Amino acid sequence: xxxxxxxxxxxxxxxxxxxxxxxxxxxxxxxxxxxxxxxxxxxxxxxxxxxxxxxxxxxxxxxxxxxxxxxxxxxxxxxxxxxxxxxxxxxxxxxxxxxxxxxxxxxxxxxxxxxxxxxxxxxxxxxxxxxxxxxxxxxxxxxxxxxxxxxxxxxxxxxxxxxxxxxxxxxxxxxxxxxxxxxxxxxxxxxxxxxxxxxxxxxxxxxxxxxxxxxxxxxxxxxxxxxxxxxxxxxxxxxxxxxxxxxxxxxxxxxxxxxxxxxxxxxxxxxxxxxxxxxxxxxxxxxxxxx
Amino acid sequence: xxxxxxxxxxxxxxxxxxxxxxxxxxxxxxxxxxxxxxxxxxxxxxxxxxxxxxxxxxxxxxxxxxxxxxxxxxxxxxxxxxxxxxxxxxxxxxxxxxxxxxxxxxxxxxxxxxxxxxxxxxxxxxxxxxxxxxxxxxxxxxxxxxxxxxxxxxxxxxxxxxxxxxxxxxxxxxxxxxxxxxxxxxxxxxxxxxxxxxxxxxxxxxxxxxxxxxxxxxxxxxxxxxxxxxxxxxxxxxxxxxxxxxxxxxxxxxxxxxxxxxxxxxxxxxxxxxxxxxxxxxxxxxxxxxxxxxxxxxxxxxxxxxxxxxxxxxxxxxxxxxxxxxxxxxxxxxxxxxxxxxxxxxxxxxxxxxxxxxxxxxxxxxxxxxxxxxxxxxxxxxxxxxxxxxxxxxxxxxxxxxxxxxxxxxxxxxxxxxxxxxxxxxxxxxxxxxxxxxxxxxxxxxxxxxxxxxxxxxxxxxxxxxxxxxxxxxxxxxxxxxxxxxxxxxxxxxxxxxxxxxxxxxxxxxxxxxxxxxxxxxxxxxxxxxxxxxxxxxxxxxxxxxxxxxxxxxxxxxxxxxxxxxxxxxxxxxxxxxxxxxxxxxxxxxxxxxxxxxxxxxxxxxxxxxxxxxxxxxxxxxxxx
Numbered sequence: 014x015x016x017x018x019x020x021x022x023x024x025x026x027x028x029x030x031x032x033x034x035x036x037x038x039x040x041x042x043x044x045x046x047x048x049x050x051x052x053x054x055x056x057x058x059x060x061x062x063x064x065x066x067x068x069x070x071x072x073x074x075x076x077x078x079x080x081x082x083x084x085x086x087x088x089x090x091x092x093x094x095x096x097x098x099x100x101x102x103x104x105x106x107x108x109x110x111x112x113x114x115x116x117x118x119x120x121x122x123x124x125x126x127x128x129x130x131x132x133x134x135x136x137x138x139x140x141x142x143x144x145x146x147x148x149x150x151x152x153x154x155x156x157x158x159x160x161x162x163x164x165x166x167x168x169x170x171x172x173x174x175x176x177x178x179x180x181x182x183x184x185x186x187x188x189x190x191x192x193x194x195x196x197x198x199x200x201x202x203x204x205x206x207x208x209x210x211x212x213x214x215x216x217x218x219x220x221x222x223x224x225x226x227x228x229x230x231x232x233x234x235x236x237x238x239x240x241x242x243x244x245x246x247x248x249x250x251x252x253x254x255x256x257x258x259x260x261x262x263x264x265x266x267x268x269x270x271x272x273x274x275x276x277x278x279x280x281x282x283x284x285x286x287x288x289x290x291x292x293x294x295x296x297x298x299x300x301x302x303x304x
Numbered sequence: 305x306x307x308x309x310x311x312x313x314x315x316x317x318x319x320x321x322x323x324x325x326x327x328x329x330x331x332x333x334x335x336x337x338x339x340x341x342x343x344x345x346x347x348x349x350x351x352x353x354x355x356x357x358x359x360x361x362x363x364x365x366x367x368x369x370x371x372x373x374x375x376x377x378x379x380x381x382x383x384x385x386x387x388x389x390x391x392x393x394x395x396x397x398x399x400x401x402x403x404x405x406x407x408x409x410x411x412x413x414x415x416x417x418x419x420x421x422x423x424x425x426x427x428x429x430x431x432x433x434x435x436x437x438x439x440x441x442x443x444x445x446x447x448x449x450x451x452x453x454x455x456x457x458x459x460x461x462x463x464x465x466x467x468x469x470x471x472x473x474x475x476x477x478x479x480x481x482x483x484x485x486x487x488x489x490x491x492x493x494x495x496x497x498x499x500x501x502x503x504x505x506x507x508x509x510x511x512x513x514x515x516x517x518x519x520x521x522x523x524x525x526x527x528x529x530x531x532x533x534x535x536x537x538x539x540x541x542x543x544x545x546x547x548x549x550x551x552x553x554x555x556x557x558x559x560x561x562x563x564x565x566x567x568x569x570x571x572x573x574x575x576x577x578x579x580x581x582x583x584x585x586x587x588x589x590x591x592x593x594x595x596x597x598x599x600x601x602x603x604x605x606x607x608x609x610x611x612x613x614x615x616x617x618x619x620x621x622x623x624x625x626x627x628x629x630x631x632x633x634x635x636x637x638x639x640x641x642x643x644x645x646x647x648x649x650x651x652x653x654x655x656x657x658x659x660x661x662x663x664x665x666x667x668x669x670x671x672x673x674x675x676x677x678x679x680x681x682x683x684x685x686x687x688x689x690x691x692x693x694x695x696x697x698x699x700x701x702x703x704x705x706x707x708x709x710x711x712x713x714x715x716x717x718x719x720x721x722x723x724x725x726x727x728x729x730x731x732x733x734x735x736x737x738x739x740x741x742x743x744x745x746x747x748x749x750x751x752x753x754x755x756x757x758x759x760x761x762x763x764x765x766x767x768x769x770x771x772x773x774x775x776x777x778x779x780x781x782x783x784x785x786x787x788x789x790x791x792x793x794x795x796x797x798x799x800x801x802x803x804x805x806x807x808x809x810x811x812x813x814x815x816x817x818x819x820x821x822x823x824x825x826x827x828x829x830x831x832x833x834x835x836x837x838x839x840x841x842x843x844x845x846x847x848x849x850x851x852x853x854x855x856x857x858x859x860x861x862x863x864x865x866x867x868x869x870x871x872x873x874x875x876x877x878x879x880x881x882x883x884x885x886x887x888x889x890x891x892x893x894x895x896x897x898x899x900x901x902x903x904x905x906x907x908x909x910x911x912x913x914x915x916x917x918x919x920x921x922x923x924x925x926x927x928x929x
Contacts, residue, residue, distance in 0.1 A: 051416040098608065107415050108361045109607060112561055115363075115554065116604035123597035235550060239427045242420035250417065276435025283428040290412050290421070 018151040023272045024265065029157045029226070031264020032164035033219050037237060038244040038256035039171060040215030046188040046251030047208045050099060050110045054118035056238025058213050062087045062220025063229045064125055067136050076139035080221050087217025088210045095209035100202070118234075126231040133228035136221070156225055163222055168257060171215065175253060184208055188251055240267070243282050247289045249299020258297055317482050321475040325468050335467040336539075337583060341575045342474040343535045348560050348571020349485045350528025355557075356566030357489060358521040359501030360414075363553050364422030365529050367406065367429040370548035372399035372530020374433065377447040377543035378440055388453035392534040399530020400523050407522035411515060414504070423550070430548040446544045450537040474535060478572075481528065484791075485568050488524065492779050492797065493790045497521055499776040502765040509727070509763070510840055511751035511780030520788065558603045564613025573614055676739060678703045678844050678874050679724070679755075684733035686719050686898075693719040695898045697733070701844070707876045708885045708906075711895035712918060717878045718760060720895065721846050724876075725757045726750045737844065752785050757846035758837040760878075762829050764821050770832060771804060771817040777839035778803040803839060810869055811835035812861065827858030831865065838869060845869075847877045851884055859884060886910065894918070 041055045052058075066083030070076065094117065102110045137143070138156035146155045175181040183204050187194045195201040220234075227233070240263060248259025263282060270281040289297060328338055347369060354360050376395030379385035410421045433441050441447065453473055454463040464473040488494050499507040500514050507514050537543035546552065555578070556571070563574030578599060585595035610617045677700045684697040694716045701707050711717050722728045724735060726745050735743045737755050750756075765773050778800055783789070794800065808814045811831040821829065830850065837845055850866065851859050863884050866877070870888070879885045886892070886906035894901040894909060896918045902909065909915055 045416070051419070098604075101608070105611075108355075108359070109611060111361055111363075111416065111419055112557070113604060113607045116558070116600055116607060119554070119558075119600035120597060120604060123594070123600055127594050127597055236427075239423055239550070243424050246417065246420055246424070274435075276431060279428050279431040280436075283424060286421070286424060287409055290409060294412055 019272065020269075022151055022153060023268045025153055025157065025161075027265035027268030028261070029160045029164075029264070030267060031261035032161050032168070033223055033260075034237075034240055034244050034264055035257040035260025036164050036167055036171075036219045037216050038241045038248065038260050039168070039253050040212035040219075041241055042245050042248070042251055042256045043175070043184065043188075043253060044209055044212035045245075047184055047191065048099070048103065048205050049107075049191075050102065050114070051107070052099075052209075052212070053111055053114040053238070054094070054121060055114075055212075055216050055241065056234030056236075057118040057121035058087050058091065058216040058234070059220040059223075059237050060125065060229075060231065060234035061090065061121055062217030063136070063224040063233065064129065064134075064220075065217065066221030066224055067134055067229060070136050076136075079136065080218065083221030084214050084218040087220070088214035091213025092206055092210040094213075095206050099209065100205075103205075118238075122231050122234070129231070131231060133230045135228050136224040138225035160222060160226065164219070167215070167218060167222075171211075172253070174211070180204070180207065240282070243286050245296075246286050247297060249296025252296065252298045255296055255298035313486060314483055318479060321479055324475070325471060332584075333580065334583075335471055337579050339467075339471055339474050339539050341572065341579055342471070342478045343532050343539060344556070344559060344575035344579075345569075345572030346474075346478050346481045346535065347529055347532035347556060348563075348575065349481050349568060350525035350532075351556055351560055352565060352568050352571055353485060353488060353494075353497070353528075354521050354525035355560060356568075356570065357494065357501060358497040358518060360411075360518060360521065361419055361557070362410070362422040362522075362525070363419050363550075363557065364406070364410070364424075364426030365525065365556055366548050366550065366552035367426040368399040368403050368526035368529035369533040369536070369552055369556075370429060370433060370545075371402050371533070372396055373533030373537050373543050373547050374441050374447065375399070375530075376534035377450045377537040380451055380537075381447050381449050381543075382440070388451060388538060389455070392531055392538070395534040396527050396531040399533065400527040403523045403526020403529075404519065406526070407519045411518050411522065423553075426548070426550065426553060430550070433545055433548050441545070442543075444545055446542060447537070448542045450541050450543055452538055452541070470539060474539070477531070477535065481531075482568065485528075487793075488790045489568065490794065491790050491792050492783055492794060493517065493520065493788065495772065495776055495779065495794060498768060498772075499765050502767045503763060506759075506763040506765065506836070507776070509725070509747050509751060509756065509759075510777040510836060511748050511756070511785055512776075513748055513786040516786040520790075524790075558599070560613075562603060562606055562613055564615030564617070567613070567615045570613050570615050577614065677701060678705075678738055679876075680736040681724065682734050682736075684720070684723055684735065685731045686716075686723060686728065687731045692898055694723065694730075697895075697898075697900055699893065699900065701874060701876060703874055704872070705874055705891065706870050706889045708889035708892040709876060709878045709895060710880070710882065710885065710892060710909075711901070714897075715895040716898040717895055718848055719898075721757055721848050721876075721878065724846060725755060748785050751780065751840055751842075754841070754843035755846070756837045756840050756842045757848060758834045758850060760848040760852065762833045764829060764832060764836065766821045769818050769820050770813050770824070771808070773821060773832060774804045774807050774835055774839045775800065777836045778807070778841075781840045803841070807835050807839040810838060811865060827854055827861070830854060830858070831862065834862075834865070834869075842873070844874045844876070847875060847879075849879050850877065851879050851881045863888065 037055070037059055041052060045051050062083040065086035066079040069082030070079035073079070098113060098117070102113055142156045142159045144155050145152045146158055175184060183194060183199055187201060187204060187208075191201055194204075244256060244259040244263045247262060248255025248257070262285065266281050266285055267278045270278045324338060325335075347365070351362070351365055354362060372395035375398040376391045379391040379394060380388060385391050406425050410418055410425060413421065434443055452463070452465050452470060454461055464470045496507065496512050496517050499512070500517060504514055533547055536547060559574030559578050560571045561574070562577055563570030563572065581599060581602075582595050585591045585598055591598065606613065612620070679699070679701045681697060681699040684694055684699070685692070686694040697720060709717055709720070719728070723730045725747055726742060727747050729744060733743070734741060737750070737753060740753065742750055742753065742755075765776060768776075775794065779797070782797055782800055782803070808817055811834055813828060813831060813835065816824070816828070821832065824832065834847065834850055837847075847866070851862055854862060859881065866875075866888055869875075877885060877889060886909075889906065891903065892906055892909045893903045894915050901918060902912055902914055904912070
């Protein structure tokens with residue numbers, strides 16, 4: 014028989030993981046949608062967010078400052094990366110873009126390994142969110158519960174930026190047709206830079222928010238990157254709502270399968286991806302256009 | 305560069321492999337390092353066929369490396385299988401079969417989707433090895449005790465153990481791998497693979513089943529990976545679970561990019577640089593774990609500045625050096641500059657002087673005995689959302705006819721052509737070609753039946769030469785849409801070189817067969833565009849604005865070309881150049897706003913009031929100019 018409290022708590026785990034995946038994936042997907050570049054260093058940026066937050070935390074002792082520090086550091090890194098390297102790859106084949114971002118990802122991971130070694134580091138959750146909370150029928154770690162709320166707020170902020178501001182309108186127009194946006198007299202390259210910064214920040218923010226849940230290692234981004242790919246394929250490349258839906262689906266699949274047998278979590282994720290590819294090749298909420 | 309003297313590369317490879325044990329130790333390579341380089345190089349041969357030649361960047365090759373390795377290792381250790389070589393082959397087959405099924409899923413999409421899906425699938429293999437299959441694979445411990453190969457030759461037994469002894473076995477495997485890869489690359493299949501890399505859309509349109517060929521390349525890459533994975537176990541006497549890790553795929557990609565993709569030897573060179581630097585940075589410079597950072601940075605710089613890798617860079621250097629010696633000739637030619645008028649006069653004179661090339665008869669196909677109209681479209685309608693591009697078009701063309709289609713911009717001419725060649729499916733209506741209902745077929749099958757088109761915007765294989773372009777189109781007619789003649793050389797296909805030469809003559813490109821398409825003038829590209837359609841020997845040829853954007857001189861040449869190819873062939877031509885078109889065709893169909901406005905001989909059309917209305921907006925005069 015199913016152990017109900019255990020099942021519900023796994024559902025919550027899935028929700029927390031799914032929310033995080035949704036946030037990271039939406040960063041990846043808006044970068045791809047706008048710039049046409051799939052950033053394989055996105056997982057490394059998630060990891061860097063965690064480490065930058067860790068450094069801020071050790072110097073200030075404040076979790077909030079750690080979140081701000083982690084996010085800002087990755088955002089600035091994203092902007093620099095776009096300005097210095099990615100910009101020169103817009104007119105080169107997709108394969109070259111994949112290769113260069115893949116190489117950059119490895120460099121980031123190895124720099125962190127060089128400075129912090131491979132040992133795992135811990136960022137404790139803020140005192141207010143430590144301990145466990147009673148939900149009436151079960152107890153659940155307070156911080157994980159908070160993660161769902163924090164990420165939901167972040168996603169809402171991203172939604173407002175994308176759908177309720179002038180910049181967001183330009184970004185969405187750029188996803189449809191960046192050449193047209195350029196010819197309307199908007200400096201698309203400046204928009205590209207900002208989008209890359211925002212997308213990277215989403216990963217960095219998720220990285221530091223996730224840090225108290227699992228310990229930090231330099232390789233932490235690699236698994237996340239693969240899961241993000243599945244999310245994006247399921248949801249549809251370039252689709253912000255698709256990333257959220259895909260993230261929640263992937264999070265629940267991983268959690269619920271893990272309850273039965275952790276070894277099959279990835280297999281089930283892959284089965285779901287295959288099903289989507291067979292039935293809806295452009296993803297659940299993907300548009301027909303881009304490929 | 306793969307096209308010099310016969311067997312030159314094979315011989316050089318053999319010499320290199322034999323010389324390596326005598327030379328490399330002096331350069332600081334340990335025998336084990338050399339062996340590892342060979343295994344990576346063999347792994348990379350298949351990957352280069354997939355990535356360098358076909359243009360499919362897979363991030364999941366570890367799945368096949370691990371599958372082949374663990375199947376072979378399992379047979380040799382736990383199952384007590386005695387024959388090492390046979391176990392390696394079985395591992396290879398297992399990897400190839402796995403590759404087939406993975407390819408079925410991954411190749412549903414292209415570009416970045418393909419990259420993401422291969423990563424995800426490879427990661428599944430990694431987890432499956434660790435958990436559900438741990439009983440067979442040893443989980444995180446891998447499989448220790450993989451034996452080394454020995455061969456009983458009757459009079460003596462060859463035993464390969466470690467170091468330079470095992471090198472002999474690995475070098476032999478690598479050599480065979482190179483020979484096979486070279487044959488594949490030089491075969492018709494290899495030619496089509498590079499066509500897919502350059503322009504998948506056109507490769508489909510000239511009648512190749514590109515999905516089948518992509519799957520073939522994927523399976524080849526998986527087979528090489530599987531064999532190399534088996535060798536990894538043999539070499540280390542232990543099959544490590546790391547083979548399944550994402551880092552394995554990543555390292556393979558980086559080594560290939562460092563060495564130079566599309567060269568077959570790139571992965572070997574890349575592996576040599578990689579492993580040498582790894583040793584050098586770790587031990588000589590004492591950098592410890594930072595070696596990977598240095599290699600990562602080197603890789604990023606190479607991708608930024610030397611995108612064709614070390615081998616590509618060397619080839620460019622060689623060409624630069626060789627080019628300086630032959631540079632003088634063109635300088636003489638360009639010395640006498642001509643005015644445009646002189647050029648035009650010379651062009652017309654030379655065009656007039658040239659003898660007519662022999663007409664190239666379309667291929668006899670099964671449908672040729674059919675006596676009715678060659679093409680009959682009834683009630684053809686195409687709707688894009690609210691826009692009606694074509695509405696209820698009835699259109700019939702008889703055998704041997706030369707038909708023109710005119711109409712103002714946006715009349716739906718190109719959409720109509722796309723429906724006829726089955727590039728887009730009609731919303732409703734029926735298309736019958738030589739008595740066969742082709743509605744709903746795909747563009748590849750229709751091309752195989754003898755109906756193809758030249759595009760309004762050039763769709764060439766721009767990385768290949770003129771001859772290679774035409775070869776790819778001619779291959780579709782000579783070999784059908786899919787055939788696995790991977791070990792056959794291009795030269796041995798009967799009729800291929802004749803057909804290519806004839807097409808070269810027809811489209812007047814005989815002087816520049818080995819020029820890369822990217823270096824052709826616009827008019828030459830236009831003629832090659834027509835040549836690509838022509839080389840498939842169509843019985844019905846559609847030409848979408850063949851004269852668009854041409855200079856007067858090029859127009860004269862092209863009209864003459866169209867006249868000569870129309871002999872014994874049915875053609876439908878869309879163009880805005882009415883003078884040329886009326887001179888060429890027997891009948892004209894006028895489209896307007898997606899409907900057939902009127903149909904008749906050029907003279908009837910010229911004097912038709914409705915047509916004048918459509919074109920000139922009601923100014924009633926004689927359409928003559």
